[in-house]
Amino acid sequence: MLFDISRLRTGVDDVNRSYAPEAFADLTDDMTVSGPTDVVGTVSRDGRTAVVLKARVTSAFETRCSRCLESYAVPVDAEVETRFVPPAEFATVTAATAAKDGALLKTGAARPDEVESDVKDHDFGLAEYHDEAIDLGAVVREQLYLALPMKPLCTEACKGLCPVCGVNWNRETCECQQEWVDPRMAVLAEWTSRNEKTKG
Numbered sequence: 001m002l003f004d005i006s007r008l009r010t011g012v013d014d015v016n017r018s019y020a021p022e023a024f025a026d027l028t029d030d031m032t033v034s035g036p037t038d039v040v041g042t043v044s045r046d047g048r049t050a051v052v053l054k055a056r057v058t059s060a061f062e063t064r065c066s067r068c069l070e071s072y073a074v075p076v077d078a079e080v081e082t083r084f085v086p087p088a089e090f091a092t093v094t095a096a097t098a099a100k101d102g103a104l105l106k107t108g109a110a111r112p113d114e115v116e117s118d119v120k121d122h123d124f125g126l127a128e129y130h131d132e133a134i135d136l137g138a139v140v141r142e143q144l145y146l147a148l149p150m151k152p153l154c155t156e157a158c159k160g161l162c163p164v165c166g167v168n169w170n171r172e173t174c175e176c177q178q179e180w181v182d183p184r185m186a187v188l189a190e191w192t193s194r195n196e197k198t199k200g
């Protein structure tokens with residue numbers, strides 16, 4: 001999934017790539033890419049060494065709902081803007097950023113976002129390129145992982161599974177549904193009814 005930048009001297013190159021799901025077969029177990037993944041946009045030189053990718057990444061993957069455990073599709077549609085620099089420059093920039101953050105922590109002077117940045121294009125994603133090629137696969141992977149929810153839900157209203165018999169409450173109802181009460185509430189209910197009896 002490499003994009004050759006060796007002949008990109010000035011100006012802009014179009015990026016228009018489409019990848020089959022198999023290209024992302026090595027993602028974590030909780031996500032399976034289920035459709036074509038497209039990267040459409042431009043790559044342009046920025047200065048002598050840097051290259052900027054501006055692209056739209058569209059894809060979709062299946063993940064498992066944390067309530068009902070069914071698979072469902074998560075669409076991915078992201079605008080990315082990533083600045084690629086050679087490894088030496090990448091090391092310098094990340095070291096400078098780390099040093100700056102460290103200094104700020106020590107003095108407690110100002111929040112990082114209030115400080116004039118000496119690192120150019122601070123808000124860009126930053127990555128390194130090797131052998132005159134940028135890795136579009138890494139850009140896609142990052143977007144896929146960003147789209148994976150912390151607590152995946154097939155729908156906001158997912159009813160989940162019955163904790164007693166295990167049926168999927170989105171599709172079925174069960175007798176235990178009404179009867180199941182929080183054990184702590186059951187103790188309270190019993191106590192209340194006993195009290196009521198003594199009163200009566």
Ligand SMILES: [Zn+2]
Pocket residue numbers: 065066067068069070153154155158159160
């Ligand atoms: Zn669900």
Ligand SMILES: [Zn+2]
Pocket residue numbers: 162163164165166167174175176177
């Ligand atoms: Zn049940």
